[in-house]
Amino acid sequence: MRFFEFNKSDTDLESAIINVLMNMKGDADERDESSEISMDAVKQIMSNTGYPAFNYDVFKRIYDADGDLKNVVADFDQDKIVIKTDAEAEKDPAMDYDDQGSTDVVKKMAKSAMNRRK
Numbered sequence: 001m002r003f004f005e006f007n008k009s010d011t012d013l014e015s016a017i018i019n020v021l022m023n024m025k026g027d028a029d030e031r032d033e034s035s036e037i038s039m040d041a042v043k044q045i046m047s048n049t050g051y052p053a054f055n056y057d058v059f060k061r062i063y064d065a066d067g068d069l070k071n072v073v074a075d076f077d078q079d080k081i082v083i084k085t086d087a088e089a090e091k092d093p094a095m096d097y098d099d100q101g102s103t104d105v106v107k108k109m110a111k112s113a114m115n116r117r118k
Helices: 003-031 039-048 056-065 102-117
Strands: 035-038 073-076 080-083
Touching (some): 003 035, 003 056, 003 080, 035 039, 039 056, 039 080, 056 073
Antiparallel strands (some): 035 080, 073 080
């Protein structure tokens, strides 16, 4: 087996994990709840989908290596994985508006540019 084939299997494994966790996230978001799953349950799901060698160490290696899994997982340890859901997400801070009317400035600049083209 060539080196790139190992990397491909890691990306396939990562995609499978992300798909499982995203399905759970969708269900939790519909119920407006947080969501977590035991590591044993994830091992069983991954085994059923064709990845029998999945374990905590493999999960941690993939989590540390790539940012995609970090976008789905809020926290994890050897016992469970906590999934980022809308219920756990921080509220967006209020936008800080300036009092200079910056949109008016942009409109004036655009109008000026159009006048120069005539």
